[in-house]
Each structure stands twice: as structure tokens, then as C-alpha cells.
Amino acid sequence: MKFKEHLKDRLYALLLISFLYLLLILLFLAFKSNLQLIIACFVLLTITFILLLLYDFFRKRKFYNDLIFKVGNLDKAYLVLEMIDKPRFYEGELFCQILYDIDKSMIERVSNFEGQMNDFKEFIEMWIHEVKIPLSSLTLMAHNHKDKYDKKSLLQMKRIENYVEQVLYYVRQDCAESDYLINKINLSKVISNVILKNKDELLENKIELLVEVKEKEVFSDSKWLEFIINQIFNNCIKYKKEKNSFIKIQSLEDENSVYLIIEDNGIGIKKSDLSRVFDKSFTGSNGRYSSRSTGMGLYICKNLCKKLGHKIEIDSIQDEFTRVRITFSKNNFYEEALNVTKK
Helix, strand or coil: CCHHHHHHHCHHHHHHHHHHHHHHHHHHHHCCCCHHHHHHHHHHHHHHHHHHHHHHHHHHHHHHHHHHHHHHHCCCHHHHHHCCCCCCCHHHHHHHHHHHHHHHHHHHHHHHHHHHHHHHHHHHHHHHHHHHHHHHHHHHHHHHCCCCCCHHHHHHHHHHHHHHHHHHHHHHHHHHHHCCCCEEEEHHHHHHHHHHHCHHHHHHCCCEEEEECCCCEEEECHHHHHHHHHHHHHHHHHCCCCCCCEEEEEEEECCCEEEEEEEECCCCCCHHHHCCCCCCCCCHHHHHHCCCCCCCHHHHHHHHHHHHCCEEEEEEECCCEEEEEEEEECCCHHHHHHHHHHC
16 A cells, blocks of 8 residues: 555645635635744644554554455455454444355355266266266177177267266365375386276387387376376377387486386377377367367376376477376385375
8 A cells, every 4th residue: 555545635725724724725815814823823733634544554554455455365265354453443344244155155156066076076977977877887898799880980989988987086186185095106017007007009000119118117196197198198199100110218316316217100190299298178279170079188297297296298209209207206205194094
């Protein structure tokens, strides 16, 4: 709060005071008052007015500056009323009361909205679990009766299952902390599960698989990590080249981290799109190439990696390669936390 703005806000009061000063001068002259008395009265009135103006300014400045500072530094600005001192002037009390009523209305509305969203998420999760049962049954039937179901039907069912799973993880990502469990997991075992899950599509698309993953343990959640790697695999298959396609998987490590690198020689990503591949619903130029692109897979992977404490990066040159790297920290924080949990 600035004194200059404070004066501007009281411009009409200043003009009124100036007009009263003029009237007083005329009255004093009309009654032929002593000049020293006139000067003394004007000095006293001016000092009184200035003191009142300064008192009003400083008490309000303290309140409003404190309010602006705390609103700017709070993550949840609507809680500011709990943090500020009660103002000692009527305008401030009125302002706080209005702000309280607005906050109350907003909190009630947000609570209703959150309740509806939670109900919707619960319904979606229930629906997904229910729909996965007939999908699994259809897949099993297709495997057991290959004479009745061709490979294309099986692949389409697999794609439906992948999309259903993607929806489930998208719904759960905001509350992922309550669903994952950090443990030491074997990286090669997770990779094997993903390969087995995608074997039909790999064979159908004649994609060569090069695996150089060491028997290395990392701290993660096997279910979430398997989903992340599976999404990357799906992209590798989706954006493959027509001939001589391959997917190369390797693990590296240094003193601080373990790296899982998944590389393909597919159509690649445009340089202009590379910085946005993790954005929600971003499909880029490759989205025009494939009608199956949703722009959600890498977005979900990024969010889940962040929650798991991993780092995911992507590098690509169009028409040459795409390389995804997931970094697992060797920080002993997880190990200490697990030991405390076991005790």
C-alpha cells in the first residue's frame, strides 16, 4: 500500500478540506480577527488533519501489506483469513467478513465437486475392473481356439485392454501414493513381463528385440513400472518403420544411478515436438501419422515417474531413432525407509 495511492483515494476529502479552509479565511476576514489567531488556528487544523491522515494510512497499510504478503506466499491462498490479524478499522472488518463468506461458498462448492469427482473415479475404477474380466476371457478364448479367432482379432482385444488399463492408471495418478509400494525389484523380470505381454504384436509386426538388461535390482513399484515400460513399448510398436524394425533395451549404471534405456529405429519425433511429448493430450506430427495416438501415454508415464522418484527423458531424431531413458536413483533413502517399516 502506497501513500500516494492513499491520497488519491481521499482526493474528494482533500478538496472538501481545502474548500473549508477558504471559508474559514473568509469568515476570519469578515470578523476582522487577529492575524496571529488565524495562523495559529490554521497550523493546528493542518497538523491535526495530517496526523489523522497518517494514522489512517499506517494502520491500514500494516493490514493490507500483511494480507498481500501472505496471499503471495501461501500455497492455498483461500486460507489467508486464518493467518492474518483481525483489522481494527471498519473497512477491514467488512472486507474480512465478505472474504469469509466468499471462502465459505467456494469451499462448499469445491467439496461438492471433489465428492462428485471421487464418486466418478470410483465408478470408473469399478467399471474398468468389471470390463477387464470379459476382456481377459475373450483373450483366453482366442488363445485356446485359434481356429476361430485370427491374430488380428487377438491384437485388437489386446489394444482394447491396453487402453482400458491406461484409463485406470490415469484415474489413479492423482492418488497414486495410496496404491504403490516401493520395494527392491528385479529390472530384468519387469522387462520380461512386458515383453511377454507384447509378444503377439512384436511377432505380428516383425520387430526384432535386442535385450541387454543386467540382473539389477532397483527401488520401485513393479506394477507401476511395468505399466510405464509397457506404454513405451506400445509407442515403439505404434511408430515403427515398415521394414527392419527393432527395439533395443539395455541397462547401465554409475555410482549414483541405474539407467534403463529403450530405443527403437522407428519414425522418430520432430525436433519441434520433442519438448512437448510429455504434455497432456499432445500428439504432435506423429499423431497425424497414427490415428491411434491419444497423447496420454507419455503424460501419465511422466507423472508416475515423478511420484516414484524416477526421472524419464526422451531423445529422438526424425526418421532415425527414439530413445527413452528412465533413471533410478541409488539413494539409500528407500532402503532406510523399508528397514524402518519392517521394524
